[in-house]
Amino acid sequence: MKKALFAFLAALFLPAGFAHAQGKTDIYILGKDKGSVSSMQAGGVTLLDARATAKKLGGSVELYAAAKQIKVAFPGMYAILSAPLSEVIINAQTVKLPSEVIASGSKIYVPVQFFMLPQVQKALDRQITFEKGALVVEKNYTLAFTDKEQQKSYDRLRFFRKGNISFTTKQKNKHTVEALFPGAVLKRNASVRLKDDFVRSFSINQRGKDVLLKVILGKNAKNWRLMEENGELVFSVGSSLPAVSAAAPALEPNEAEELDLVGAPSIFADGEEMDTPVMRPAPQPVLKSGEPVLKEKRKLRIVIDPGHGGKDPGATRRGSSQEKVLNLTVSKHLYNYLKKQGFDVKLTRDNDTFVTLAGRSKMANEYKADLFVSVHTNAAKRAAANGFEVYFRSDKATDAEAAEVAAFENEALQYEEAHYSFVDMLLESMAKNEFMNESSKLAGHIRNYVYKEPGIGIAVRQNNAIRQANFYVLRGVKAPAVLVEMGYISSAKDRARLNNKAAQKRMGEGIGKGIVSYLKAEGKISK
Numbered sequence: 001m002k003k004a005l006f007a008f009l010a011a012l013f014l015p016a017g018f019a020h021a022q023g024k025t026d027i028y029i030l031g032k033d034k035g036s037v038s039s040m041q042a043g044g045v046t047l048l049d050a051r052a053t054a055k056k057l058g059g060s061v062e063l064y065a066a067a068k069q070i071k072v073a074f075p076g077m078y079a080i081l082s083a084p085l086s087e088v089i090i091n092a093q094t095v096k097l098p099s100e101v102i103a104s105g106s107k108i109y110v111p112v113q114f115f116m117l118p119q120v121q122k123a124l125d126r127q128i129t130f131e132k133g134a135l136v137v138e139k140n141y142t143l144a145f146t147d148k149e150q151q152k153s154y155d156r157l158r159f160f161r162k163g164n165i166s167f168t169t170k171q172k173n174k175h176t177v178e179a180l181f182p183g184a185v186l187k188r189n190a191s192v193r194l195k196d197d198f199v200r201s202f203s204i205n206q207r208g209k210d211v212l213l214k215v216i217l218g219k220n221a222k223n224w225r226l227m228e229e230n231g232e233l234v235f236s237v238g239s240s241l242p243a244v245s246a247a248a249p250a251l252e253p254n255e256a257e258e259l260d261l262v263g264a265p266s267i268f269a270d271g272e273e274m275d276t277p278v279m280r281p282a283p284q285p286v287l288k289s290g291e292p293v294l295k296e297k298r299k300l301r302i303v304i305d306p307g308h309g310g311k312d313p314g315a316t317r318r319g320s321s322q323e324k325v326l327n328l329t330v331s332k333h334l335y336n337y338l339k340k341q342g343f344d345v346k347l348t349r350d351n352d353t354f355v356t357l358a359g360r361s362k363m364a365n366e367y368k369a370d371l372f373v374s375v376h377t378n379a380a381k382r383a384a385a386n387g388f389e390v391y392f393r394s395d396k397a398t399d400a401e402a403a404e405v406a407a408f409e410n411e412a413l414q415y416e417e418a419h420y421s422f423v424d425m426l427l428e429s430m431a432k433n434e435f436m437n438e439s440s441k442l443a444g445h446i447r448n449y450v451y452k453e454p455g456i457g458i459a460v461r462q463n464n465a466i467r468q469a470n471f472y473v474l475r476g477v478k479a480p481a482v483l484v485e486m487g488y489i490s491s492a493k494d495r496a497r498l499n500n501k502a503a504q505k506r507m508g509e510g511i512g513k514g515i516v517s518y519l520k521a522e523g524k525i526s527k
């Protein structure tokens with residue numbers, strides 16, 4: 001009784017593919033078995049472990065388990081998947097999936113259809129299908145032999161052809177017909193013997209950028225033609241050929257099932273674009289030197305972000321002010337310097353209060369900042385580590401040490417809910433793409449001016465002072481943004497300078513001069 005009831009319920013609720021999947025989905029890439037990934041079923045949809053699957057497909061992945069979000073990047077595209085949403089962000093556009101992304105344990109599961117999205121297939125230059133419970137990745141072919149048919153008075157060879165692949169045919173000699181498909185990508189080479197009176201054999205091969213079909217005719221091959229018939233490309237050859245219109249064969253070609261899946265899954269065809277409240281940064285007039293200086297309607301706005309604060313002291317060492325205090329002191333000097341230069345300037349905190357990391361970038365965006373500088377003090381276990389560094393954000397850290405610094409600065413996350421909203425994530429990804437280059441330039445100017453500024457007394461290493469790391473506070477800022485590590489509180493030499501009042505003022509001014517120099521170089525202010 002129990003068993004019967006279970007079977008009944010199972011039949012009712014479990015999708016057909018369940019028996020195949022059983023929590024694992026196989027992945028085949030270019031004909032090779034690449035093992036399996038965790039999967040689950042929900043509402044008739046198969047969901048795959050997003051991280052494992054993306055990695056198998058050669059993507060890079062940032063997993064934010066606490067935020068139930070994952071960022072997947074393939075060449076030329078990225079996607080942000082957030083549980084429990086069915087909307088995915090792909091290159092700053094929203095795309096709807098057939099069901100929600102699901103977070104389970106430390107894994108994020110995404111509907112398998114995500115990997116079949118045209119954007120993903122295009123980025124990977126692969127054809128991706130879900131067949132018989134497996135994810136199948138194949139060459140992005142435009143031509144494939146699908147089927148042969150041998151009749152009494154003729155033979156037919158059928159081909160799948162995608163898009164506008166053209167061809168030319170010619171009778172090479174009495175026994176040989178060739179068709180050339182310029183620019184076609186063949187699914188796989190094939191060589192088939194029919195050994196009848198119409199076709200002895202044929203072969204289809206990729207020849208560099210073209211595909212060549214070669215048919216060896218039999219003794220009764222009186223007529224032949226290659227043409228589109230009922231949506232397929234058909235080579236017909238025989239003693240008498242069937243009329244074109246009446247020739248629709250009732251038989252489905254063997255691979256029809258597979259080929260039906262080619263292209264965009266229809267489920268997305270009517271996927272609605274979500275209305276995302278995205279605020280793009282106001283375009284900045286960029287002037288090249290020599291061009292007349294445009295009169296800005298408003299002053300440029302600079303946000304200075306003194307790192308840490310309140311319950312988060314940042315780096316600490318005996319014999320020194322806490323990092324949060326040093327950061328604020330120098331930030332105030334920087335503030336005064338930039339004010340004097342005529343900018344609108346805002347501090348994310350001007351006293352010893354706690355501000356979340358997300359709150360800082362949000363503040364900058366609401367202020368419509370043109371530039372963002374986060375001010376920090378470094379620390380290392382290695383007492384010898386010293387020097388000034390300026391970071392801009394990228395997914396890749398310059399080296400393990402830079403990644404460590406980022407991890408440390410990101411630790412403030414523990415004080416807040418490690419969660420960015422859907423929109424925050426969208427803004428983040430946009431910001432990074434748009435401003436990474438500018439941020440790296442800004443970093444260069446700041447490095448140069450801190451180096452030139454006398455009296456600071458902290459080493460600025462030309463080769464090593466500009467670094468890349470994935471800082472949370474720089475994510476989402478819709479402006480060129482850098483994070484300055486003024487020096488190492490763990491280095492006795494740096495510590496003395498960091499706590500020196502004159503050096504603090506110089507540090508603020510050095511950073512300020514770098515900012516001004518950058519804005520001039522970029523034509524954002526007059527020289």
Ligand SMILES: [Zn+2]
Pocket residue numbers: 307308314315323375376377409
């Ligand atoms: Zn810090």
